[in-house]
């Protein structure tokens with residue numbers, strides 16, 4: 001059984017395009033880059049931690065395989081994760097304006113006793129954005145919860161002067177690399193590409209009935 005350890009609707013939508021059925025694991029991993037940690041190492045580590053946390057959730061499931069992913073925008077070795085608020089988003093967009101940045105999307109696929117990883121690298125060149133462009137973009141909600149404060153699959157498409165790499169990778173789940181990783185584990189999608197991501201999210205185990213909070 002394949003699981004996607006992610007709360008991102010983009011990731012489940014993309015994985016379903018491979019024609020796979022999978023369960024969703026609602027995990028929450030703190031994303032903090034360590035001092036001196038290279039951006040590539042950081043995204044790989046976070047993807048591995050997401051997949052590992054997901055696997056712990058389904059230890060009782062026979063043949064469980066869990067996919068985790070992490071996407072970060074990198075400019076001059078500075079990592080732009082998801083913006084804290086609109087001011088942070090505006091600062092990110094000002095920095096990205098008129099320049100090229102990298103988007104790193106790491107994948108980790110784990111099962112009991114096995115792990116495989118992949119890293120997708122894309123380069124995105126933004127048009128020059130003026131303050132009106134930024135204000136108009138921030139008036140919508142496509143910057144929220146997105147690395148680098150933009151969403152290539154939405155209105156920010158108009159900011160992208162050039163993309164080299166993986167469009168699905170920038171969106172959060174590089175599909176070529178995902179398909180290759182899954183094949184290594186003997187998992188192939190259906191030819192019709194009509195996969196279904198089961199929305200019945202697997203929740204963490206209920207607290208033990210021995211817990212004092214539940215005592216009469």
Ligand SMILES: Cc1cn([C@H]2C[C@H](O)[C@@H](COP(=O)(O)OP(=O)(O)OP(=O)(O)O)O2)c(=O)[nH]c1=O
Nearest residue numbers: 006007008070071146147150151152170171172
């Ligand atoms: C650059 C870019 C990022 N994104 C999204 C993909 C990811 O959802 C998000 C980066 O944050 P992530 O930490 O990679 O993922 P997440 O917190 O949204 O989901 P989870 O950890 O539960 O899997 O930014 C886009 O949707 N479009 C884009 O163009």
